[in-house]
Amino acid sequence: MPSFQFLHRPKNPLEQGGRNSIPAKPGADDAELSEQCPNCHRQIPLSQLWNDANTCSCGYHFRIRAAQRLALLADHGSFIPEFDGLLGGDPLSFPGYQKKLSATQSLSGSEEGVLCGQVTIGGAPCCIFVMDPYFMMGSMGTAVGEKITRTFELATELSLPVVGYTVSGGARMQEGMLSLMQMAKTSAAVRRHSQAGLFYLTVLTDPTTGGVMASFAMEGDMIFAEPGATAGFAGARVIEQTVRKKLPPGFQTAEFLQAHGFVDAIVPRNEQRAILARLLAMHQKGGVR
Amino acid sequence: MSNTAYDRVKLARANNRPTAQAYLSALFPDFFELHGDRAFADDPAIIGGIATLSGRPITVIAIEKGRTAKERIFRNFGAPNPEGYRKALRLMRQAEKFGRPVLCLVDTSGAFCGIGAEERGQGQAIAQNLFEMSDLKTPILSLLIGEGGSGGALALAMADEVWMLENSIYSVISPEGCASILWKDAGRAADAAECLKLTAQDAQNFGIAERVLPETGLGTPPFYRQLSVELNDMISKLCALDTEELLSRRYARFRKFGAISSPFEKEAP
Numbered sequence: 056m057p058s059f060q061f062l063h064r065p066k067n068p069l070e071q072g073g074r075n076s077i078p079a080k081p082g083a084d085d086a087e088l089s090e091q092c093p094n095c096h097r098q099i100p101l102s103q104l105w106n107d108a109n110t111c112s113c114g115y116h117f118r119i120r121a122a123q124r125l126a127l128l129a130d131h132g133s134f135i136p137e138f139d140g141l142l143g144g145d146p147l148s149f150p151g152y153q154k155k156l157s158a159t160q161s162l163s164g165s166e167e168g169v170l171c172g173q174v175t176i177g178g179a180p181c182c183i184f185v186m187d188p189y190f191m192m193g194s195m196g197t198a199v200g201e202k203i204t205r206t207f208e209l210a211t212e213l214s215l216p217v218v219g220y221t222v223s224g225g226a227r228m229q230e231g232m233l234s235l236m237q238m239a240k241t242s243a244a245v246r247r248h249s250q251a252g253l254f255y256l257t258v259l260t261d262p263t264t265g266g267v268m269a270s271f272a273m274e275g276d277m278i279f280a281e282p283g284a285t286a287g288f289a290g291a292r293v294i295e296q297t298v299r300k301k302l303p304p305g306f307q308t309a310e311f312l313q314a315h316g317f318v319d320a321i322v323p324r325n326e327q328r329a330i331l332a333r334l335l336a337m338h339q340k341g342g343v344r
Numbered sequence: 345m346s347n348t349a350y351d352r353v354k355l356a357r358a359n360n361r362p363t364a365q366a367y368l369s370a371l372f373p374d375f376f377e378l379h380g381d382r383a384f385a386d387d388p389a390i391i392g393g394i395a396t397l398s399g400r401p402i403t404v405i406a407i408e409k410g411r412t413a414k415e416r417i418f419r420n421f422g423a424p425n426p427e428g429y430r431k432a433l434r435l436m437r438q439a440e441k442f443g444r445p446v447l448c449l450v451d452t453s454g455a456f457c458g459i460g461a462e463e464r465g466q467g468q469a470i471a472q473n474l475f476e477m478s479d480l481k482t483p484i485l486s487l488l489i490g491e492g493g494s495g496g497a498l499a500l501a502m503a504d505e506v507w508m509l510e511n512s513i514y515s516v517i518s519p520e521g522c523a524s525i526l527w528k529d530a531g532r533a534a535d536a537a538e539c540l541k542l543t544a545q546d547a548q549n550f551g552i553a554e555r556v557l558p559e560t561g562l563g564t565p566p567f568y569r570q571l572s573v574e575l576n577d578m579i580s581k582l583c584a585l586d587t588e589e590l591l592s593r594r595y596a597r598f599r600k601f602g603a604i605s606s607p608f609e610k611e612a613p
Contacts, residue, residue: 143603146550147541201603226494228517228525231540232552235516236601238495239502242474243595250479266516268467269455269495274475288467288495289457293521297457307462317465 090117094283108324116281116324118261121170121187124220128183128328133175137182138205142166143198143230152229155191163190167198168223171206176218177332179339182210185220188261195267196227200237203271207244207255216254216338218331221272225265238270245274254338258327259286259309259318273317277334279327280309280318287312347511350534352543353519355511356490357453362563363422364391364406364449367489370568371575372397372404380431384464387428389420389456392435394444398576400583403439405432405500406449409490422491423456426469429499433473436480445483445579448500453518455496470499477502478598479591483582485575488512488544488553504582504594506552508544510559514552515542551600 089098094115099107108127109117125134145153160166168190174183184206186193193199203219210217226234248255257275259268261284268288272278280286287307295302305311312318322330347355355361368375372395379386392405409422432448439446455466477484486503492514508514517525519537524530547553557574561567582590 141603147539149539197601198603200601204599204602226516228522228540231516232514232542232547233550233601235494235498235514236552236598238470238498239474239478239598240601242471242502243478243598246475246478247595249475264467266495269470269499270474271471273465273468273471286467287462288455288470289462294457294459294462298459300459302459306459311463315463315465317468 121185136172149229179335192224193222194227196230223267349537381427389424390428426464429469448486451490454493473499
């Protein structure tokens, strides 16, 4: 297991990978390390977890790094990364933010909380963005908002569909109201893409909340969710404090959202690639007219 | 100005501050309220309707916190539910159909965080407003009269012009929430308010608000008279633009809140 998991002590639960954090790719030395499934309590060797796309045989879906998810979806060698090197800076000079950001960057090996680019899935070309739960919990600051906006603008220019994997604790508070504006900016770009008759599919993964839930995550023509994923606008703890009631079991899960009519389908990780390929093929060049 | 950021937060939330209803009755004596989202319910936290401004028909949508204790409970303290945002969107589409400009009065600590709100898709409701307001083919002007609480406020502020009263605030998170996440101490809200740069002046500096309106005589007839003149001037200007120009301005207005490219920007592999 890489040492950063012991060195990096997140200051709040939104910014940690969660108790289920596992390294992106186990090295040879990690073969004997295992992770316990929080659902069935089985010990799963990390190498097996890697092979099973971070899912347990009981159906539990662990969180997964953006790069690994991309590897599961993309046709081999087809991914062309876009908009690398876009950084948001520290527009508010928020105390401690610059330090936290550069620490996260060096520990995670990525610059920001989303991977964007062009890709083919089962031969069907599309633009894709994949948010990373291990980068400040996928929080959306100006850089994340900008990269996603550019992904939609590029897709509109190239007449390509967009596939988006969302995971986010919400807007990044260290960038203040500029983070908030990313909700508006991304939504406007999604709208233009949509008005051009192009297809957008979102997959809600654990957890998708706050400003991301209240913008591009819920703007897809089709909205999928991974089994058991938490998705909602407000955090469960905030709701509990507001209404002073215990929340019903299964509240804000993918299954809850589907039952209430907000998700088209719950698709297990190992089936996503095939279904995406099929749907993308059905929606090439602005869809069936 | 000797006011600290947190002083302004307190002023924005003050119980004696005029709420949306005061603006509606002072600015629009002929205001006629239209209820309901046509799908689930009528949300009392959002008041919507039609009025005239200097003879021009206008759609007005306002978040109302309530003036008395009893009213505040009825209005859910100005925390809208999804049906409130859907009512607002219904009225905005209606405005678009009839070519009426839209004025939004924003005053909320945020969209309501409740069980029913989640069951009815609070996130989806806000997202839908942003999505459709981004190219609503009629002018939108939003005025923040008190609190501009996160996505719940933005859902009525995706506008061609955003104005803020001098002591209104606009923030991604409440200073209390920010302090409890950062320092595990909601008591440090004053520090957090400072860090979050949430004042009207900050918003103007970021280009998020076009204008900061002084609060001299707040709530008095001359204040409303002056406000009415300024709103009318701006709405006339926006109505004079052709739709295409209006929409490309609106897109550019939000598009500019971007990232700074790194000076070390890498070559795409």
